[in-house]
Amino acid sequence: MLTGFQRESWVWDQITKSPEVLLSSDRHSAYFYIDPIYESTGTAGVRGTKGFTEGEHYWEVVFLEPPCGTSVMIGVGTENVALHRSNFEYIDLIGFDTESWGLSYKGTAWHGGQKVQYCEPFFDKTTVIGCHLNLYKGTLAFSVNGTYMGVAFTGVNSVCGPLYPIVSSTASETELGLGEQYCRYLTLQEKCLQTIKRHLEYDDSVDCLPLPKVFKSSIKNI
Template sequence: MAYPSLLGHTWEAWNWDAAAKSNAVELSSCQQAVYFHTNTLLESEGSAGVRGTKGFWYGEHYWEVEFTEPLYGCSVMVGLGTKEALLHSDQIQSTNLLGMDGESWGLSYKGSLWHNGQSRKYTEAFYDKSTVIGVLLDLNSGALSFYLNGVSLGLAFSGLHKVSRPLYPLVSSSAPETELLLGLRTCRLMSLQDSCLHVISQSLSSQASPHSLPLPRVICEQLSSA
């Protein structure tokens, strides 16, 4: 299977969240580049993560993460999770931060998938500099798939449409001086409700609260995370 068809997709403007990261994570000024464990004086800082600024309730979303340095160490991961997903762990043995519990789903550069503390083989390990991992999240079917340099690795997880909270992009690393760069970010709205929510969210000012609108509570919560 080849590069995903992004027909009907539009650009999404989200970045890594400076307010939702481990202390062992640094961001570039544009909040698209992530630097892990930059303090070389510390022997170990555990496993550190950072969350995207936008949570997804509906539609189809695709984003890419580029590894700008060769991969090494116990764990470097790409995935997603709820707002409750851990962003740091000091447990040296529990280095696979994404998927450590039921709040996140992750792909390790060693080729394994992690969720709810359990792992399974998914693909061969990838180590090379400039490797690009694509993440395709379809919240209509609940499917999560990954792409390696534009080639589909197949279905990774299913049932994510049953999660009753927004899902956010996540990356993590336990290796010193890991560098990851956020690339392409797109979405496709699959229904009239999706389109309406998108239009409302784009129309709200940064100071306006969706909860002030005469809408059902669940709709306001979706708009708050959009």
């Protein structure tokens, strides 16, 4: 378990999803375009049942089948994100607009319709993508099979309302499962120290504050 984190529990939302997404009975696994006759006709997504408004949150998405096709993505978005595109619109759904931030299995990070190369592509079954959303700092970072890839996005806390975990796919028979989930919230003391740091003009001005050294050190490191 991550230091200072506690276990969190949420599942994929049975209601807020594309009709082309089916969920397992425990709603930990999502299956995309599984009709045995018809192929994929667009892009489908599903979001988690919990919206995040503060704190740090970590969750894992496991590829139960190798990713393929135009797009398979993991990320976060507001409640305004569209979770279904039909008429053969095969798009990178998460990050298509300014309401979401997403990572494609091709290693590209998307937001506002713009992409940057973030990491190497990942093609293997059982690949585990870790998502670390820090709403205190406004960052979203990812890990691939336990290897931290660094911050992919900043400013994710600039939107109004909660952010939801989202996955999407354009490919038939895509299967994505939920792995470990953790969260961490600042204590009242940490929130006070963070407020002090936010109002300092320069980082080194903390040394001039009439506070004990232990608090000054905490302000610098928070």
